[in-house]
Amino acid sequence: MKKIFFVLLLISASSFSQEIALVKYSGGGDWYANPTSLPNLIKYCNANINTTINIKPATVAPGSPDLFSYPFIHMTGHGNVAFSDAEVNNLNNYMISGGFLHIDDNYGMDQYIRKEIKKIFPNNSLVEIPANHIIFQKPYLFSSGLPKIHEHEGKRPQAYGIFIENRLVLLYTFECDLGDGWEDPEVHNDSVVVREKALKMGANIISYIFNN
Numbered sequence: 474m475k476k477i478f479f480v481l482l483l484i485s486a487s488s489f490s491q492e493i494a495l496v497k498y499s500g501g502g503d504w505y506a507n508p509t510s511l512p513n514l515i516k517y518c519n520a521n522i523n524t525t526i527n528i529k530p531a532t533v534a535p536g537s538p539d540l541f542s543y544p545f546i547h548m549t550g551h552g553n554v555a556f557s558d559a560e561v562n563n564l565n566n567y568m569i570s571g572g573f574l575h576i577d578d579n580y581g582m583d584q585y586i587r588k589e590i591k592k593i594f595p596n597n598s599l600v601e602i603p604a605n606h607i608i609f610q611k612p613y614l615f616s617s618g619l620p621k622i623h624e625h626e627g628k629r630p631q632a633y634g635i636f637i638e639n640r641l642v643l644l645y646t647f648e649c650d651l652g653d654g655w656e657d658p659e660v661h662n663d664s665v666v667v668r669e670k671a672l673k674m675g676a677n678i679i680s681y682i683f684n685n
Contacts, residue, residue: 476518476570490525490527491524491525491526491544491678491683492524492526492527492530492531492542492543493511493515493526493527493530493531493543493544493545493546493547493648494530494531494532494533494540494542494543494545494546494547494569495511495530495531495532495533495546495547495548495549495579496533496534496535496546496547496548496574497532497533497534497535498534498535498548498550498555498556498560499554499555499556499557500552500553500554500555500585501552501553502550502551502552502553502582502585503550503551503552503579503601504548504549504550504552506523506549506550506551506579506652507549507579507613507652507653507655507656509655509656509657509660510652510653510655510656511530511547512528512529512530513527513653513655513656513657513672514655514672514676514679515528515530516528517655517672517675517676518675518676518680519678522612522632522676522679522680524679524683526563526679528667530547531543532551533546534663535556535560535563535564536557536560536562536563537558537563538563540563540564540567541567541570541572543572544571544572544573544682544683545560545572545573545575545678545682546567546572546574546575547574547575547576547577547652548574548575548576548577548586549576549577549578549579549582549652550581550582551579551580551581551582552581552582552585553585553645554585554586554589555585555589556580556589556592556593561581561589561592561593565593565594568593568635568637568642568643569584569637569642572642573641573642573643573644574592574642574643574644574681575643575645575646575649575678576590576643576644576645576646577646577649577651577652578645578646578647578649578650579650579652579653580623580625580650583632585645586645587599589601589671590635590643590645593643594635596642597635597636597637598632599633599634599635599645600635600636601631601632601633601634602618602619602631602632602633602634602641602644603618604617604618606618606641607685608616608677608678608681609632609677609680610677611677611680611681611684612676612677613673613674613676613677615673615674615677617646618630618632618675619631619632619646619649619674620649620651620670620671621648621649622651622653622670622671623649623650623653623654623661624648624662625650626648628648629648630646630647630648630649631646631647631648631649632644632645632646632647632649633645633646633647634655638685641681641685644678651671651673654667654668654670654671654672655668655672655675
């Protein structure tokens with residue numbers, strides 16, 4: 474039934490305004506980091522890839538039944554993340570039913586979020602997503618895979634995923650900081666080129682969700 478509901482949500486996106494949401498998680502991490510990032514990504518997608526997403530993203534708790542109202546949910550932050558058993562179960566059901574979770578490490582989240590992902594999917598390992606995956610191909614080509622937006626420890630940007638029946642349901646972007654690149658220009662003083670690269674990659678993520 475939930476799968477049918479998500480199909481209806483995606484079909485309706487072609488003609489009606491759709492909503493996406495920011496995840497308000499527990500554990501002490503700053504889930505509210507990058508406040509201008511999602512609104513800017515939405516504006517970019519609506520202007521460039523013909524989406525009709527509500528300009529103001531919602532906020533949703535990982536254990537809420539409202540989770541199933543959003544085909545795309547986004548997490549970011551710098552610190553600790555802790556999901557309860559009920560939240561783990563809800564997130565699992567959400568993604569298995571057709572939902573998509575994007576986790577963007579804003580630096581400092583990695584050591585915590587990997588353990589929480591393992592709780593959600595104990596039988597599925599995070600795998601690095603190859604550069605030839607469709608999420609890096611359309612509508613904008615990233616021939617080398619995930620772009621580098623901000624430096625942290627000099628490591629290459631890495632995109633990891635959880636796949637269920639060959640469908641990418643969870644995307645974890647690490648050593649990249651896409652969300653920083655989506656923020657207002659004056660927040661991080663990123664160049665036009667860097668911001669455009671981040672926004673195009675974000676648009677690819679949104680396009681993947683609504684077309685696969």
